[in-house]
Amino acid sequence: MNGFEKRSRQIKEKIVKTTIDLLGTTDPNRIRIADIANAAKVSQVTIYNHFESKENLLREAIKQFLEVMIADFETYLNESHSLKEKIEYILFREKQYFKLIPPRVLQELMLSDPEMAGYVERIYLEKSLPMTVRILEEGKQNGEISERVSIENVLALMQLYMNQYETMLRMAGESGDVERFVEEMVHLFFYGICGKE
Incomplete structure:
Protein backbone atom coordinates (compact mmCIF):
# COMPACT_ATOMS: atom_id res chain seq x y z
CA MET A 1 0.00 0.00 0.00
CA SER A 53 -24.04 9.51 -0.58
CA LYS A 54 -25.08 9.88 3.02
CA GLU A 55 -26.97 6.57 2.78
CA ASN A 56 -23.84 4.70 1.67
CA LEU A 57 -21.85 6.29 4.49
CA LEU A 58 -24.47 5.32 7.08
CA ARG A 59 -24.52 1.75 5.73
CA GLU A 60 -20.74 1.51 5.92
CA ALA A 61 -20.72 2.92 9.48
CA ILE A 62 -23.35 0.43 10.68
CA LYS A 63 -21.63 -2.43 8.87
CA GLN A 64 -18.29 -1.69 10.55
CA PHE A 65 -19.95 -1.14 13.92
CA LEU A 66 -21.71 -4.53 13.77
CA GLU A 67 -18.64 -6.35 12.46
CA VAL A 68 -16.53 -5.07 15.37
CA MET A 69 -19.27 -6.02 17.85
CA ILE A 70 -19.66 -9.56 16.44
CA ALA A 71 -15.88 -10.11 16.31
CA ASP A 72 -15.61 -8.98 19.94
CA PHE A 73 -18.33 -11.42 21.03
CA GLU A 74 -16.88 -14.29 18.95
CA THR A 75 -13.45 -13.83 20.53
CA TYR A 76 -14.83 -13.91 24.08
CA LEU A 77 -17.30 -16.73 23.44
CA ASN A 78 -14.58 -18.92 21.94
CA GLU A 79 -12.58 -18.69 25.16
CA SER A 80 -13.25 -21.07 28.05
CA HIS A 81 -15.84 -19.23 30.14
CA SER A 82 -18.96 -20.49 31.87
CA LEU A 83 -22.34 -19.83 30.27
CA LYS A 84 -23.11 -17.31 33.01
CA GLU A 85 -19.87 -15.43 32.31
CA LYS A 86 -20.64 -15.40 28.58
CA ILE A 87 -24.16 -14.04 29.10
CA GLU A 88 -22.85 -11.42 31.56
CA TYR A 89 -20.22 -10.40 29.01
CA ILE A 90 -22.79 -10.11 26.23
CA LEU A 91 -25.09 -7.98 28.40
CA PHE A 92 -22.25 -5.79 29.66
CA ARG A 93 -20.65 -5.29 26.24
CA GLU A 94 -24.00 -4.69 24.52
CA LYS A 95 -24.64 -1.98 27.08
CA GLN A 96 -21.37 -0.35 26.00
CA TYR A 97 -22.07 -0.80 22.29
CA PHE A 98 -25.61 0.53 22.64
CA LYS A 99 -24.23 3.67 24.24
CA LEU A 100 -22.36 4.21 20.97
CA ILE A 101 -25.40 3.55 18.75
CA PRO A 102 -28.70 3.13 20.62
CA PRO A 103 -31.01 0.32 19.38
CA ARG A 104 -33.71 2.84 18.41
CA VAL A 105 -31.23 4.51 16.02
CA LEU A 106 -30.43 1.17 14.41
CA GLN A 107 -34.15 0.38 14.11
CA GLU A 108 -34.83 3.79 12.58
CA LEU A 109 -32.05 3.31 10.03
CA MET A 110 -33.35 -0.15 9.15
CA LEU A 111 -36.88 1.18 8.64
CA SER A 112 -35.67 3.89 6.30
CA ASP A 113 -33.18 1.75 4.37
CA PRO A 114 -34.24 -1.72 3.14
CA GLU A 115 -30.66 -2.51 2.07
CA MET A 116 -29.41 -1.88 5.61
CA ALA A 117 -32.31 -3.86 7.06
CA GLY A 118 -31.33 -6.80 4.83
CA TYR A 119 -27.71 -6.58 5.93
CA VAL A 120 -28.62 -6.49 9.64
CA GLU A 121 -31.00 -9.43 9.16
CA ARG A 122 -28.23 -11.43 7.42
CA ILE A 123 -25.77 -10.68 10.24
CA TYR A 124 -28.36 -11.83 12.77
CA LEU A 125 -29.21 -15.07 10.91
CA GLU A 126 -25.68 -15.97 9.80
CA LYS A 127 -23.60 -14.85 12.79
CA SER A 128 -25.46 -13.75 15.91
CA LEU A 129 -28.16 -16.42 16.11
CA PRO A 130 -25.86 -19.41 15.40
CA MET A 131 -23.32 -18.09 17.92
CA THR A 132 -26.03 -17.73 20.56
CA VAL A 133 -27.50 -21.19 19.85
CA ARG A 134 -24.01 -22.67 20.08
CA ILE A 135 -23.31 -21.24 23.53
CA LEU A 136 -26.76 -22.30 24.75
CA GLU A 137 -26.22 -25.85 23.46
CA GLU A 138 -22.83 -25.90 25.19
CA GLY A 139 -24.57 -24.68 28.36
CA LYS A 140 -27.07 -27.54 28.11
CA GLN A 141 -24.30 -30.10 27.56
CA ASN A 142 -22.41 -28.75 30.59
CA GLY A 143 -25.52 -28.87 32.79
CA GLU A 144 -25.69 -25.06 33.09
CA ILE A 145 -29.17 -24.96 31.53
CA SER A 146 -31.96 -27.07 32.95
CA GLU A 147 -33.07 -30.06 30.90
CA ARG A 148 -36.64 -28.79 31.43
CA VAL A 149 -35.92 -25.65 29.39
CA SER A 150 -35.67 -25.69 25.59
CA ILE A 151 -33.13 -23.66 23.62
CA GLU A 152 -36.08 -22.00 21.84
CA ASN A 153 -37.49 -20.70 25.14
CA VAL A 154 -34.10 -19.45 26.30
CA LEU A 155 -33.84 -17.57 22.99
CA ALA A 156 -37.35 -16.17 23.56
CA LEU A 157 -36.36 -14.94 27.04
CA MET A 158 -33.20 -13.36 25.64
CA GLN A 159 -35.30 -11.64 22.96
CA LEU A 160 -37.61 -10.25 25.65
CA TYR A 161 -34.57 -8.80 27.42
CA MET A 162 -33.22 -7.34 24.17
CA ASN A 163 -36.57 -5.79 23.24
CA GLN A 164 -36.45 -3.84 26.50
CA TYR A 165 -32.75 -3.05 26.38
CA GLU A 166 -33.05 0.73 26.19
CA THR A 167 -35.48 0.70 29.12
CA MET A 168 -33.09 -1.52 31.08
CA LEU A 169 -30.16 0.81 30.30
CA ARG A 170 -32.15 3.78 31.52
CA MET A 171 -33.18 1.93 34.68
CA ALA A 172 -29.57 0.83 35.27
CA GLY A 173 -28.44 4.46 35.04
CA GLU A 174 -31.17 5.59 37.41
CA SER A 175 -30.35 2.83 39.92
CA GLY A 176 -27.16 4.58 41.01
CA ASP A 177 -25.19 1.31 40.79
CA VAL A 178 -25.06 0.08 37.19
CA GLU A 179 -22.81 -2.91 37.94
CA ARG A 180 -25.12 -4.20 40.69
CA PHE A 181 -28.18 -3.67 38.48
CA VAL A 182 -26.64 -5.68 35.61
CA GLU A 183 -25.47 -8.39 38.01
CA GLU A 184 -28.98 -8.76 39.48
CA MET A 185 -30.58 -8.81 36.02
CA VAL A 186 -28.21 -11.60 35.01
CA HIS A 187 -29.12 -13.44 38.22
CA LEU A 188 -32.83 -13.04 37.42
CA PHE A 189 -32.20 -14.25 33.88
CA PHE A 190 -30.55 -17.43 35.14
CA TYR A 191 -32.36 -18.18 38.38
CA GLY A 192 -35.61 -16.17 38.43
CA ILE A 193 -36.79 -14.50 41.63
CA CYS A 194 -36.66 -17.68 43.69
CA GLY A 195 -32.98 -18.43 43.11
CA LYS A 196 -31.63 -21.77 41.98
CA GLU A 197 -33.84 -24.86 42.06
Whole structure:
Protein backbone atom coordinates (compact mmCIF):
# COMPACT_ATOMS: atom_id res chain seq x y z
CA MET A 1 0.00 0.00 0.00
CA ASN A 2 1.52 3.31 -1.06
CA GLY A 3 1.33 6.57 0.93
CA PHE A 4 -1.69 7.88 -0.98
CA GLU A 5 -3.68 4.67 -0.42
CA LYS A 6 -2.75 4.63 3.27
CA ARG A 7 -3.81 8.26 3.73
CA SER A 8 -7.04 7.63 1.81
CA ARG A 9 -7.86 4.63 4.04
CA GLN A 10 -7.14 6.67 7.18
CA ILE A 11 -9.45 9.46 6.02
CA LYS A 12 -12.21 6.96 5.21
CA GLU A 13 -11.84 5.34 8.67
CA LYS A 14 -11.95 8.77 10.32
CA ILE A 15 -15.17 9.65 8.47
CA VAL A 16 -16.79 6.34 9.48
CA LYS A 17 -15.74 6.75 13.13
CA THR A 18 -17.07 10.31 13.17
CA THR A 19 -20.37 9.07 11.70
CA ILE A 20 -20.67 6.40 14.42
CA ASP A 21 -19.96 9.05 17.07
CA LEU A 22 -22.68 11.30 15.64
CA LEU A 23 -25.19 8.43 15.47
CA GLY A 24 -24.77 8.05 19.23
CA THR A 25 -25.92 11.60 19.89
CA THR A 26 -27.98 12.74 16.90
CA ASP A 27 -31.10 11.49 15.14
CA PRO A 28 -29.92 9.95 11.84
CA ASN A 29 -32.40 12.05 9.83
CA ARG A 30 -30.89 15.22 11.28
CA ILE A 31 -27.29 14.32 10.50
CA ARG A 32 -26.07 16.15 7.41
CA ILE A 33 -22.95 15.50 5.36
CA ALA A 34 -21.87 19.01 6.40
CA ASP A 35 -22.06 17.97 10.09
CA ILE A 36 -19.96 14.88 9.45
CA ALA A 37 -17.43 16.84 7.38
CA ASN A 38 -17.14 19.49 10.09
CA ALA A 39 -16.70 16.96 12.90
CA ALA A 40 -14.21 14.86 10.88
CA LYS A 41 -12.39 17.98 9.69
CA VAL A 42 -12.64 16.99 6.04
CA SER A 43 -14.47 18.54 3.11
CA GLN A 44 -17.91 17.43 2.00
CA VAL A 45 -16.37 16.63 -1.38
CA THR A 46 -13.99 14.17 0.34
CA ILE A 47 -16.96 12.39 1.91
CA TYR A 48 -18.78 12.19 -1.42
CA ASN A 49 -15.60 10.95 -3.14
CA HIS A 50 -15.33 8.07 -0.65
CA PHE A 51 -19.01 7.19 -0.13
CA GLU A 52 -21.05 8.92 -2.90
CA SER A 53 -24.04 9.51 -0.58
CA LYS A 54 -25.08 9.88 3.02
CA GLU A 55 -26.97 6.57 2.78
CA ASN A 56 -23.84 4.70 1.67
CA LEU A 57 -21.85 6.29 4.49
CA LEU A 58 -24.47 5.32 7.08
CA ARG A 59 -24.52 1.75 5.73
CA GLU A 60 -20.74 1.51 5.92
CA ALA A 61 -20.72 2.92 9.48
CA ILE A 62 -23.35 0.43 10.68
CA LYS A 63 -21.63 -2.43 8.87
CA GLN A 64 -18.29 -1.69 10.55
CA PHE A 65 -19.95 -1.14 13.92
CA LEU A 66 -21.71 -4.53 13.77
CA GLU A 67 -18.64 -6.35 12.46
CA VAL A 68 -16.53 -5.07 15.37
CA MET A 69 -19.27 -6.02 17.85
CA ILE A 70 -19.66 -9.56 16.44
CA ALA A 71 -15.88 -10.11 16.31
CA ASP A 72 -15.61 -8.98 19.94
CA PHE A 73 -18.33 -11.42 21.03
CA GLU A 74 -16.88 -14.29 18.95
CA THR A 75 -13.45 -13.83 20.53
CA TYR A 76 -14.83 -13.91 24.08
CA LEU A 77 -17.30 -16.73 23.44
CA ASN A 78 -14.58 -18.92 21.94
CA GLU A 79 -12.58 -18.69 25.16
CA SER A 80 -13.25 -21.07 28.05
CA HIS A 81 -15.84 -19.23 30.14
CA SER A 82 -18.96 -20.49 31.87
CA LEU A 83 -22.34 -19.83 30.27
CA LYS A 84 -23.11 -17.31 33.01
CA GLU A 85 -19.87 -15.43 32.31
CA LYS A 86 -20.64 -15.40 28.58
CA ILE A 87 -24.16 -14.04 29.10
CA GLU A 88 -22.85 -11.42 31.56
CA TYR A 89 -20.22 -10.40 29.01
CA ILE A 90 -22.79 -10.11 26.23
CA LEU A 91 -25.09 -7.98 28.40
CA PHE A 92 -22.25 -5.79 29.66
CA ARG A 93 -20.65 -5.29 26.24
CA GLU A 94 -24.00 -4.69 24.52
CA LYS A 95 -24.64 -1.98 27.08
CA GLN A 96 -21.37 -0.35 26.00
CA TYR A 97 -22.07 -0.80 22.29
CA PHE A 98 -25.61 0.53 22.64
CA LYS A 99 -24.23 3.67 24.24
CA LEU A 100 -22.36 4.21 20.97
CA ILE A 101 -25.40 3.55 18.75
CA PRO A 102 -28.70 3.13 20.62
CA PRO A 103 -31.01 0.32 19.38
CA ARG A 104 -33.71 2.84 18.41
CA VAL A 105 -31.23 4.51 16.02
CA LEU A 106 -30.43 1.17 14.41
CA GLN A 107 -34.15 0.38 14.11
CA GLU A 108 -34.83 3.79 12.58
CA LEU A 109 -32.05 3.31 10.03
CA MET A 110 -33.35 -0.15 9.15
CA LEU A 111 -36.88 1.18 8.64
CA SER A 112 -35.67 3.89 6.30
CA ASP A 113 -33.18 1.75 4.37
CA PRO A 114 -34.24 -1.72 3.14
CA GLU A 115 -30.66 -2.51 2.07
CA MET A 116 -29.41 -1.88 5.61
CA ALA A 117 -32.31 -3.86 7.06
CA GLY A 118 -31.33 -6.80 4.83
CA TYR A 119 -27.71 -6.58 5.93
CA VAL A 120 -28.62 -6.49 9.64
CA GLU A 121 -31.00 -9.43 9.16
CA ARG A 122 -28.23 -11.43 7.42
CA ILE A 123 -25.77 -10.68 10.24
CA TYR A 124 -28.36 -11.83 12.77
CA LEU A 125 -29.21 -15.07 10.91
CA GLU A 126 -25.68 -15.97 9.80
CA LYS A 127 -23.60 -14.85 12.79
CA SER A 128 -25.46 -13.75 15.91
CA LEU A 129 -28.16 -16.42 16.11
CA PRO A 130 -25.86 -19.41 15.40
CA MET A 131 -23.32 -18.09 17.92
CA THR A 132 -26.03 -17.73 20.56
CA VAL A 133 -27.50 -21.19 19.85
CA ARG A 134 -24.01 -22.67 20.08
CA ILE A 135 -23.31 -21.24 23.53
CA LEU A 136 -26.76 -22.30 24.75
CA GLU A 137 -26.22 -25.85 23.46
CA GLU A 138 -22.83 -25.90 25.19
CA GLY A 139 -24.57 -24.68 28.36
CA LYS A 140 -27.07 -27.54 28.11
CA GLN A 141 -24.30 -30.10 27.56
CA ASN A 142 -22.41 -28.75 30.59
CA GLY A 143 -25.52 -28.87 32.79
CA GLU A 144 -25.69 -25.06 33.09
CA ILE A 145 -29.17 -24.96 31.53
CA SER A 146 -31.96 -27.07 32.95
CA GLU A 147 -33.07 -30.06 30.90
CA ARG A 148 -36.64 -28.79 31.43
CA VAL A 149 -35.92 -25.65 29.39
CA SER A 150 -35.67 -25.69 25.59
CA ILE A 151 -33.13 -23.66 23.62
CA GLU A 152 -36.08 -22.00 21.84
CA ASN A 153 -37.49 -20.70 25.14
CA VAL A 154 -34.10 -19.45 26.30
CA LEU A 155 -33.84 -17.57 22.99
CA ALA A 156 -37.35 -16.17 23.56
CA LEU A 157 -36.36 -14.94 27.04
CA MET A 158 -33.20 -13.36 25.64
CA GLN A 159 -35.30 -11.64 22.96
CA LEU A 160 -37.61 -10.25 25.65
CA TYR A 161 -34.57 -8.80 27.42
CA MET A 162 -33.22 -7.34 24.17
CA ASN A 163 -36.57 -5.79 23.24
CA GLN A 164 -36.45 -3.84 26.50
CA TYR A 165 -32.75 -3.05 26.38
CA GLU A 166 -33.05 0.73 26.19
CA THR A 167 -35.48 0.70 29.12
CA MET A 168 -33.09 -1.52 31.08
CA LEU A 169 -30.16 0.81 30.30
CA ARG A 170 -32.15 3.78 31.52
CA MET A 171 -33.18 1.93 34.68
CA ALA A 172 -29.57 0.83 35.27
CA GLY A 173 -28.44 4.46 35.04
CA GLU A 174 -31.17 5.59 37.41
CA SER A 175 -30.35 2.83 39.92
CA GLY A 176 -27.16 4.58 41.01
CA ASP A 177 -25.19 1.31 40.79
CA VAL A 178 -25.06 0.08 37.19
CA GLU A 179 -22.81 -2.91 37.94
CA ARG A 180 -25.12 -4.20 40.69
CA PHE A 181 -28.18 -3.67 38.48
CA VAL A 182 -26.64 -5.68 35.61
CA GLU A 183 -25.47 -8.39 38.01
CA GLU A 184 -28.98 -8.76 39.48
CA MET A 185 -30.58 -8.81 36.02
CA VAL A 186 -28.21 -11.60 35.01
CA HIS A 187 -29.12 -13.44 38.22
CA LEU A 188 -32.83 -13.04 37.42
CA PHE A 189 -32.20 -14.25 33.88
CA PHE A 190 -30.55 -17.43 35.14
CA TYR A 191 -32.36 -18.18 38.38
CA GLY A 192 -35.61 -16.17 38.43
CA ILE A 193 -36.79 -14.50 41.63
CA CYS A 194 -36.66 -17.68 43.69
CA GLY A 195 -32.98 -18.43 43.11
CA LYS A 196 -31.63 -21.77 41.98
CA GLU A 197 -33.84 -24.86 42.06
